[in-house]
Structure formats: structure tokens, C-alpha cells
Amino acid sequence: MEIISTVGKIRKRNGQIARCRASAGKQSKVSSLGTSADGFLRQSFLPLFERGTAFPDKKTAEKSFFESFDILTELHNLNSLEAVNKPYPYNVLLAHHYAQNKLGTSGQDIELSIVQDDDGRVRLAGKTVYHTGNTLYYIPVLPLYRLLQDKKQKQSVQLLLSVFAYLYHIAGIPYYMEDYTALGYHYECIEDWFFDEWEEEEKEELTTMQQELNRASYYGDIIFRKIYNLYNLNHFKDRIESFALSNDFGQECLRIAKKAFALFEQYPDANIFQNTSNEEFEEDQGIIRAEQYISFIADNQGLLYDNIERAVNDEFNECSQMQQPLLFQVYDNENKPCQEGLDFEYKIFPLINDLCTLLNQIP
Secondary structure: OOOOOOOOOOOOOOOEEEEEEOOOOOOOOOOOOOOHHHHHHOOOOOOOOOOEEHHHHHHHHHHHHHHHHHHHHHHHHOOOOOOOEEEEEEHHHHHHHHHHHHHHHOEEEEEEEEEEEOOOOEEEEEEEEEEOOEEEEEEEEHHHHHHHOHHHHHHHHHHHHHHHHHHHHHOOOOOOOOOHHHHHHHHHHHHHHHHHHHHHHHHHHHHHHHHHHHHHHHHHHHHHHHHHOOOOOOHHHHHHHHHHOOHHHHHHHHEEEEEEHHHHHHOOOHHHHHEEEEEEOOOOOOOOOOOHHHHEEEEOOHHHHHHHHHHHHHOOOOOOOOOOOOEEEEEOOOOOOOOOOOHHHHHHHHHHHHHHHHHHHOO
């Protein structure tokens, strides 16, 4: 399928990564540059059009395009546009311009293109991307273990165990202690490297590293066995309904648990990686896979984490491409486009960020 009009993009290397953080700083206010003439602002300008050297046949293209346009407007509940009576191909361009502007208010990054197949049929196609940026979506588990020691927080712990169970069993987020995971590989490499290469004068750091590796293994295994148990998932709703703690931390746990359970109910089979392999790259090497920056991790502080973060940074800096959630769908009856697009991704990544912020508050 040929894309009639495309926008070139400049590929750049990935910069320094960042873990999920508590919150961003306030954005600076933007001021207007002087005053404008009111009459100018009230005018409506139509899109410019420059005819190309080759153009699809009017009869075939016009019919198939507006059939696709009707499917798109119905799917996204957009008002109809009287563009059919405009001269061809300006009517096609006008409809595309209208639809792109309307989709721009949907909250998702949707790039609308006009495509043509081998039979000459012209249709609309949408490319939606969730930009994960340079963030490491690493969920620390040792803070939850520390919270387990506080008997007053039993209900909060149960809620978070249900959230963890959902993210592991349903959303499919890998656990760092499992075989063949990206983070599991880094833990093994760091352990081998530290105790084979470090010198005797670095004994103090070796002791610290040994202690942190032991905690990551021992306590990480305890949390893993708990979230692996489906009991925590099966009683998710019951725990939300019976939650009674009124302190700020408990209420934040409840808020995050409700968001996670809402995702569980609305998208019962949705996996966080379901749309990360849709993009075709020019080469198979130099690609940051989604499994490399989405995972459970032992902790996101300390000497062990500093070395893992450095190793991940070094690995990512050798890559020029990155897997991100992406959905490409053609608006016609054959492909059956879905209305929600990347709704799930636009909800679960902020949820992970909120969860990491909460876990970082645990002493």
C-alpha cells in the first residue's frame, strides 16, 4: 500500500534515560507576541493544494476515499463535512485536513495519511504512537517488601499486591528474577563483573554490592511468590471495596488500585507489549526493545541500581531506534478499525509512573 503524502522524520540517537519520576516541574507560561488584528483571527483559511505529477483516477479514488472518510467520522463521532461537492482532488484534501484537525483534539498522537492500494482505491489511514520518551518504566519491589513489615499498613500492602499481580499476570510486565528477561541479564552480568574484576582496595563497595544483590534476590523472591499467587488478583475488587484506611498514603494506594482495576475491567486481555512490535525497522540491530525499558526491578536507588542504570544507558546509547506502542489502521470495512486506538497505553503508562512515585515515598 502506498502512502500518497508522507512527512519525513529525522532519526536521532537516544539521550540519557530517566527512571519513572515523582512529578515534573511546572511548565513555564507562554506569552503571546504582541497583539493581533481581530479581523484576521476571525478568518477561516482552507488548506493549500499543489497538484502533483501523478494523481489517482477521479472516479475510483473519490468513491473509495469518501467511503473511508464516512467510516472514520462515524467511528470517532465527528460531524459530517460537505466536501463532496468541491472540485476533485481539492475535496479529498479538504476532508483529510478536517479529519486531521478533529483527531488532533482526541488526546492521542494520530497522524492521518491518504493511502492508495494496487487497485487504485484511495483511503484514509491513521498512525497512532504513544511516545515513551527516554524513561525507564522500572517498578521497584523492595519498597513493597519494606511496607510489609508495617502491620498498620496491611490493607495498603494488599492493595498494592493486587496492583502488582495485575501488572504481572495481565499487563505482562516481566519480573527481573525470571530467566531470559532483559534486567535479569544485567543483574547476572553485574554480579559476575563485580566479583571477578574488582580489586581488594574496593572492599567496602564490594560489601555493599553483595548486600544489595542478596536483598534483590532474597526479598525479591518473596514478593514474586506473592504476586505470582492468583489469590491477589482474584480478590482485587474485594480489597478495594473493603478498604478503610483514611491517611494520605492509604488513600493514594486506593486511588492507584482503582485505576488499575478499572483497566483490568475495561481491557481484561490487554498486554502492555501488544502494540510495541508493529513498527518495521530498516535494520534488526540497534533497536531498543520495549522489554528493555519496561520491567519490575529490585530497587531504583543504591549502588546496585546505579550500576544497572549505567549499563542500560551504555547499551541504549549504541541504538538509534526504539520500539514504542504504535497502531496503524486503515479506515475501511475490510480492516475493521477500532475506536479506542492506543487508549490502553495512554492509561497504563501514567499509572506505572504514579505507582513508582508512591513506592518511592515508602521509607
